[in-house]
Amino acid sequence: MNSPAVEHTAHHAQRPGAPALGGMQHARLSTGLRWLGLSLAGCLLLAAWRYVQLDQEFAVDARARHSMLAQRMDQHDAHLTSLAAVAQLDDSGYAGFNAVAAAVRKYYPRIAAIQLIGLEPTPRVLASTEGETDLPVGMDAVRQRAQLLTAGRAAVLANGDGKHYVLVKRLGSESLTALVLVIDSARLADTDTADGAPLALMLSDADGVVVGRVPAASAAQTARWLPTLHETRTLTSASQPLQLSLQRHLSLKELLPAPLLLLVLLGSAGLLWLIDGLRRTRLARQESALRSQELRLAHAMRVNGLGEMASGIAHELTQPMTAVLSQSQAGLRLIENGAGTDALVPVLQANIRLAKRAGDILSRMRSYVSQRPPLTQRTVLDNLVLGAVELARADLAERGIVLSTELGAADASVQVDPVSIEQVLHNLVRNAAESLDAAAPGTARITVTTAADTEGVHVSVRDNGPGIEPQDLSRLFTPFFTTKAGGMGLGLSICERLVEAAGGRIEVVSVPGSGACFTVHLPAATEAAPA
Amino acid sequence: MKYPVHLVEDDADVREALALLLHTLGYRVNSFDSATSFLQRVPADELGCVVADVRMAGMSGIQLLEKLQADPWPLPVVVITGHGDMALCRRAFKAGAVDFLSKPIDEHALLEAVQAGMARLDTWSSAHQERTGASQRLEQLSARESEIIGLIADGLSTKEIARRLDLSPRTVEKHRAGIALKVGTGSVADLVKLVLSAT
Numbered sequence: 001m002n003s004p005a006v007e008h009t010a011h012h013a014q015r016p017g018a019p020a021l022g023g024m025q026h027a028r029l030s031t032g033l034r035w036l037g038l039s040l041a042g043c044l045l046l047a048a049w050r051y052v053q054l055d056q057e058f059a060v061d062a063r064a065r066h067s068m069l070a071q072r073m074d075q076h077d078a079h080l081t082s083l084a085a086v087a088q089l090d091d092s093g094y095a096g097f098n099a100v101a102a103a104v105r106k107y108y109p110r111i112a113a114i115q116l117i118g119l120e121p122t123p124r125v126l127a128s129t130e131g132e133t134d135l136p137v138g139m140d141a142v143r144q145r146a147q148l149l150t151a152g153r154a155a156v157l158a159n160g161d162g163k164h165y166v167l168v169k170r171l172g173s174e175s176l177t178a179l180v181l182v183i184d185s186a187r188l189a190d191t192d193t194a195d196g197a198p199l200a201l202m203l204s205d206a207d208g209v210v211v212g213r214v215p216a217a218s219a220a221q222t223a224r225w226l227p228t229l230h231e232t233r234t235l236t237s238a239s240q241p242l243q244l245s246l247q248r249h250l251s252l253k254e255l256l257p258a259p260l261l262l263l264v265l266l267g268s269a270g271l272l273w274l275i276d277g278l279r280r281t282r283l284a285r286q287e288s289a290l291r292s293q294e295l296r297l298a299h300a301m302r303v304n305g306l307g308e309m310a311s312g313i314a315h316e317l318t319q320p321m322t323a324v325l326s327q328s329q330a331g332l333r334l335i336e337n338g339a340g341t342d343a344l345v346p347v348l349q350a351n352i353r354l355a356k357r358a359g360d361i362l363s364r365m366r367s368y369v370s371q372r373p374p375l376t377q378r379t380v381l382d383n384l385v386l387g388a389v390e391l392a393r394a395d396l397a398e399r400g401i402v403l404s405t406e407l408g409a410a411d412a413s414v415q416v417d418p419v420s421i422e423q424v425l426h427n428l429v430r431n432a433a434e435s436l437d438a439a440a441p442g443t444a445r446i447t448v449t450t451a452a453d454t455e456g457v458h459v460s461v462r463d464n465g466p467g468i469e470p471q472d473l474s475r476l477f478t479p480f481f482t483t484k485a486g487g488m489g490l491g492l493s494i495c496e497r498l499v500e501a502a503g504g505r506i507e508v509v510s511v512p513g514s515g516a517c518f519t520v521h522l523p524a525a526t527e528a529a530p531a
Numbered sequence: 532m533k534y535p536v537h538l539v540e541d542d543a544d545v546r547e548a549l550a551l552l553l554h555t556l557g558y559r560v561n562s563f564d565s566a567t568s569f570l571q572r573v574p575a576d577e578l579g580c581v582v583a584d585v586r587m588a589g590m591s592g593i594q595l596l597e598k599l600q601a602d603p604w605p606l607p608v609v610v611i612t613g614h615g616d617m618a619l620c621r622r623a624f625k626a627g628a629v630d631f632l633s634k635p636i637d638e639h640a641l642l643e644a645v646q647a648g649m650a651r652l653d654t655w656s657s658a659h660q661e662r663t664g665a666s667q668r669l670e671q672l673s674a675r676e677s678e679i680i681g682l683i684a685d686g687l688s689t690k691e692i693a694r695r696l697d698l699s700p701r702t703v704e705k706h707r708a709g710i711a712l713k714v715g716t717g718s719v720a721d722l723v724k725l726v727l728s729a730t
Contacts, residue, residue, distance in 0.1 A: 311614060315586070318613035319542045322634040326548035329638040333555035347551070354544055394614055397586065 035272050042264035047255040054250060055229055061199060062231040062246045065191075069203075069244060072110070072188060073237040076181060079104050079111070080154050080169045080239070084179050087116050087127070088171060094127035101129045110187035112164060119143045119176040126177070135182060136164045146170045146178040154179075154239035156205055162213030165203075167239060185212025202245040203235075211242060216249065226250050298494050299371045302423055305430065306369055311398065312391035313365055320358040327351050367419055374417035374501065378525050381414050381457050382407040382450055388425040389448050396429070401436055401444040403429075412452035415525040420498040424506075427491050428461040428518045434484065435465035435516065456504070456524045462517040468510040476508060534652050535559035536645055537606075539569045539583040539595065549582070549636070556642055566590035570598075578606065578656070580629070580648030582641075585612035585619065593619070596626045604655055607648035611636055665729035671713045679706050683719060684726035 083100060090096045094116065101114040115135070116127040123139035135142065136159045145157050145168050154169035167181040189201045189212065203212035229248040235241065331347040364387070389405055396403045414421070429446060436444040449460040468476065468483075475481045479493040499506045504522035536558045540546040543564070550560045561579065563569040567589055569581070581599070583592035590598075596608045610623045613634040623631045629651060630644035672680060682692045689707070693700040711717030714725060 315613045318634045319545050322613065322636060323542075323544040323548035325635040326545075326552040326638070330548070330552040330555045333552075333638075337555065350544070350548065354548075357544065393586075397614075398616075 031272065031276070035269055038268035038272060039265050042268050043256060043261065046260055046264055050255045050257070050260075051227065051250070054248075054254060058199075058229040058246075058248050059231065061248075062233065065189075065199065065201070065246060066233045066235070066244055068191070069188070070235050070237060073235060073240045073242075075108070076111075076167055076183065077154065077237065077239050079108070079114075080167065080179055080181060083114065083116075084152075084169060084171050087177075087179060097127050098129070101127070105129050110184050110190070111181055112184045112187075113180075113182040115180045115182075117142060117178045117180055119146055119178055135166060135180065136161070137166050142166070142168055142178055142180060143176070146176060156211060156240050156242065158205065158209050158211035160209055162202075162210045165211035169239075183212075186214050188212060189214040198248070200247040200249070202247070203242045204245070205242055216247075226252065226255070294494070294497055295373065296371070297490065298420070298423065298498060299369075301427070301491065301494055302419075303369050305423075305426060306365075309391050309395065309426070311394040313361070315394045316361045316391065317358055320354040320361075324351055324354045324358075327354070368422065374420055376415055376417050376502075378413050378415055379418050379421075381409045381412050381452070381459070381522075384414070384416075384418055384421055385409075385425060385448060385450050385459055388422040389429065392426060392429045392433075396433055396446065399433055399436070399444070400441055401433055401439075401446055403446050403448070406447065406449045409450035409452040409457050412457050413525040414457055414502070414522045416502040416522060417498075420502065421520075421522075424495045424498050424520060425459065425461065427495050428520075431491065431518075432461055432463035432465065432516070435463055439465060452524060455521070457522050458519055459522075460517055460519045462515060464515040467512040467514060468508065468516050469512065470510075473508065473510060477506075534649060535561050535577070535579040537561050537563065537569060537572070537579045537581045539563045539566055539581060539587070539592065540611075541565055541584065541587040545584070545634075549641075552638055552641065553582075553645070556638070556645070558645065566592070566595040566598075569595070578652055580645050580652060581606050581608040582645065583608060583610060585610060585623075586614065593623060593626065596623060596628055600627050604659065607651040609641075609644040609648055661728050665725050668714045668725065669729050672710060676706055676710050676713070679703065680710055680714075680722055680726060683707075684723045 083097065083104070086100045087094065087097045097116060105111055105114060113135075114129045115125055117139070118124050118126045119139075119142070123143050137157045141157055145155055147170075149155055149168070149170040151170050151172055154167055156165055157168055158165040163185055165183050165185060167183060169179040169181075171177040171179055185203065189203075198216035200216045201212070201214040202210060204210050227250055229250065231246045233244045233246075235244055327347050327350045331344055334343050334347070385407065386405065389403065393403055425448075429448070432446045436446070443464070445464050447460075447462045449458075449462065451458045451460075472481075472483055477492050477496045479490060481493075496506050499520055499522070502522055504520060506518065506520050508516060508518050510516040536553050538546060538550055538553065538560055540549065540562075541564050546562050546564065550562050553560045561572065561577075563572065565587055566583065569583075581595070583595050585592040592608075592610050592612070596610060599605050599608060605627065607629045608627070609630045609632065610628045611632045611634060612619065620631045629648040630640075632640055632644060669677065669680070678696070679692055682695065687695065689700050689703045692698075693703045696703070707717070710722070714722070716722065716725075
């Protein structure tokens with residue numbers, strides 16, 4: 001052997017519906033990933049929808065909070081006006097003022113303190129609900145602010161700590177007196193009802209000084225990466241023209257409520273199952289369409305090959321016909337010679353047997369060319385091979401090719417569709433014969449070998465033709481690949497499909513210049529299978 | 532019938548049917564399932580008309596025919612085939628086949644072919660006997676007499692023979708008389724015929 005054997009990779013049967021273990025794990029993994037992806041997309045959609053919903057809620061809340069605050073600030077103005085009136089009419093003991101102020105404080109706890117302060121010549125508290133308590137802002141600040149105000153006007157003073165702010169109102173013009181309300185910011189912002197979302201609130205004056213800061217009521221766990229809702233509104237109070245900033249931190253629980261999250265996860269799993277189901281159905285439909293196409297094609301190839309088998313069929317039929325004719329003529333002669341009916345019995349028996357033999361050949365032909373679904377049955381391999389090879393013998397003899405068989409599978413059986421395997425063998429033998437067209441007369445040889453071992457049964461078709469080009473080997477079983485002029489390139493691909501359908505595989509070894517050897521490996525029928 | 536038919540056919544059904552038919556036609560039939568088993572027949576020198584199928588496992592009928600033709604006295608062979616074409620037919624006749632019959636075989640055609648084969652056997656057989664008789668008569672002659680009868684058959688006269696063999700004409704005449712006594716004829720024509728039939 002001067003050139004190395006180029007061995008074609010074995011074609012393992014990969015039947016549909018029976019993916020390998022690795023493929024199954026891969027499929028499971030990919031299903032998991034797809035579920036994860038779909039769930040993630042669902043969560044994003046859910047979060048976006050919840051965000052829009054929460055934003056609308058927040059806007060409503062903000063408007064309500066704004067109008068509540070505006071109303072309360074208007075109340076402050078009203079208190080200031082009434083307290084100023086009482087203070088101006090009161091006596092030097094301010095008994096009336098104190099009584100009114102105490103009443104106001106009682107009903108409006110957000111007003112932390114009410115003081116009447118005389119600012120000239122030095123600031124001193126004239127009357128106070130809380131005695132001499134310190135104001136959040138210094139007396140001088142109150143004085144300076146009051147001096148800037150016209151009589152009867154009020155303004156806000158704050159120290160910036162956000163807890164309290166001071167509302168200063170200048171009274172009368174003859175002696176500089178200020179009426180001061182200390183407002184508790186937290187209580188100002190307090191809603192009476194416990195409903196509503198937790199809002200953080202900030203009040204600031206025109207200069208940006210924070211006059212009130214109230215953190216969100218419930219410290220719900222918020223993450224920095226989650227979106228925050230903002231809204232800034234202006235309070236149109238004359239005395240307290242403040243900016244109201246509302247802020248709402250969204251929590252994960254709000255964006256992805258547990259029941260809805262569960263629904264999304266289950267829904268995406270369901271959707272995935274539905275999609276996979278549809279895809280499976282479609283694949284199954286395609287598979288069945290493909291299979292029926294292959295069946296039709298295999299049938300067409302058999303019908304096509306029938307012409308080449310015609311001489312083989314003719315010879316097969318000639319034998320019993322010859323015997324029938326000779327038996328019958330011999331029978332007539334026996335009668336002419338005066339033989340008794342006893343002598344004719346074996347003649348008639350032989351004729352019956354021969355007619356059946358011819359009938360068997362015909363029915364085999366019919367089943368070979370009939371269009372029918374594959375029918376698997378337990379078959380003795382050597383008989384199957386012999387039957388297929390005998391049909392090819394006449395054609396090969398005409399081509400001057402010596403066909404030899406080495407049947408070594410003994411009684412090994414296979415569970416196959418005999419017609420399919422016959423077709424495969426016929427195809428392989430025909431290919432081998434065509435490769436020998438250019439061989440020198442008397443040298444062309446095809447050897448069909450069978451063997452059985454623990455791995456199954458094997459049928460080889462070997463020729464001593466030119467072999468197969470190494471670059472063609474890998475494409476040999478590809479549909480529409482052909483090296484023959486006028487070939488369709490379907491023979492071997494059909495063969496491969498037929499062998500795979502029988503649970504086997506087909507492989508080829510070719511040594512360029514010394515011929516090719518195609519081997520069909522089939523699983524042996526189990527002993528327990530019914531005969 | 533003097534000679535049997537040797538039927539060589541590997542299909543049991545066809546062999547059985549043809550054997551029966553030949554039997555009803557009045558022949559003795561020896562059946563063989565292959566050319567090899569025919570060539571190994573016992574007794575090996577039994578004459579007979581061979582009827583052989585072309586397509587058989589191992590040696591084909593045509594190969595058998597060609598092998599038999601190598602014999603000095605070849606047996607007549609009728610070739611039968613299920614798939615006869617012109618090339619095969621020509622090859623068979625070239626190799627000396629008595630007849631070439633296509634299956635299914637009509638009994639008349641078979642009978643004629645076998646009869647022709649038998650006739651050929653008869654002819655060859657009588658020629659064989661004649662030859663063996665002539666050989667026996669010539670074997671009685673001495674070496675010198677054999678030499679002289681050969682020259683007589685070549686058309687030489689007594690004088691020419693004497694000159695060729697460096698003998699006197701009288702001695703040659705004496706030998707010729709001895710030859711005539713031993714083979715039973717002295718005529719030149721008979722002697723020539725005898726020599727020719729023995730070779």
